[in-house]
Amino acid sequence: MNDRIQEKEKTILTGSIQVVVNGRPVAVPPGSVVAAAIALAGITQFRRSVSGLPRGPFCGMGVCMECCVTIDGQANSRSCLTLCANRMDIRTDE
């Protein structure tokens, strides 16, 4: 519980949320979706298609599933809809 409160204070003080993208820490503005955090980490290929082609977010509204990544261990999560939370573990291209 104290951890949570401290994290909330940290968000207010620094104006950012800390997530981890492929093992690297990334700071994003509050209200950012996971896709934005991945882009801020400099990654353009979110996943590979069934025949191995690079893909990234396309429809931007949760319909096409092109932006799916692994979020906190949950594979095939839509990164364009999921909001970032502190210490969220995000993995692309798995």
Next chain:
Amino acid sequence: MNESLFQFEIVIVGAGPAGLAAACAAAECGRRVAVIDSTPRPGGQIWRGQPRHSSSEARFWIERFHRSGVTWLEETSVVAASGNWLLAEHRNRPRKIGWEKLILATGARELFLPFPGWTLPGVFGPGGLLGMVKNGWPIAGKKVVVAGTGPLLLAAALGLKQHGAKIMLLAEQAAAAQVRGLALNLLCYPRKLIQGAVIKAQLAGIPQRCAAWPVRAFGHDHVESVELTDGRERWMEACDVLACGYHLTPNLELPRLMRCAMAEGFVKVDDWQSTSVATVYCAGELTGIGGADAALIEGQIAGYAAAGEPDSARALFSRRASAHGFRRALARAFALRPEVKALATDETLLCRCEDVTWGRVKSFGNWREAKLLTRCGMGTCQGRICGSAAKVILGWENESVNPPVFPARINSLLEPLKM
């Protein structure tokens, strides 16, 4: 909210303008109402984003919604329906939601048409990209080409520019005379005319071309440039991002699952926004692409009708009729030219989920055959992208909708059986 079993008098699916208006109307009549949406915040695609980006109209409706006492079931995707129950998924956990009256306001998605290079990272739908930018997607300093058709292109170009994007070109496939026809039509709708004029003014400085469209996107692992044409000459534009969409197509999966009758590609509704299934109502883009104004009016009518307040609903009929005039004008102004339906080559992927080429799909006689023999439309988007394109290009109908309507954890279907 983490419970899994719910029961309401009126359940609304979709928290865009139509859903929010329906919710406010029904709740203010004293009904127990819930709104379900797959996104974290109310507003739908058009009002998506943080409050500081919202228009005064969006703020008005979202604040009214929060005051109305409606139960807000966010990040909840409906996966199946059974009798008077919806089965849904919330953060990988199942939810079972009971209803007496159901209002579907699932809105529309952008229509995408295949062209060589459209699967490259960096190619987006204009509206979807703007939504992501409002939610932190970095666009400042990026070179963006906005292309396709519809009023969304103007709104997207403007919004992206406000967030620091460098708009290289806005290419609208409709002819200038056609779009001017819409402007003339807008004279009958003063509020829209003002909105349009404001947007136009702010757009000054954005290079715009009518009767122009993209034919091919180039890049290795990411889009780097796009070739465009006006039907006579072809030219290249360098870009970091190509935002290309062909107006909107309704999200019919849920009304189809509920067995609501269709008419001319939309859900058929009566004066009360009631569908062929008497306890199920539809409002907004599901009944015709008319924008937020039509959606707000239809939503309120559906909300009052479902709440058993016909007089309040009837008071809005004349406003709905005028909004529907605008709807017809929109469809005329942004009708698709045949060239944009013929851009895919045999090697171009039609189905992005299963990587099925246009060349393979087009050799079949209908959607069902093509699906069974190529797997097109059988991937995770369940044909939402390629099926919509095939419908527009080949006239193939994709009427069968089977649960789960969205990829779901198996427990989301099994656990509700025990509830």
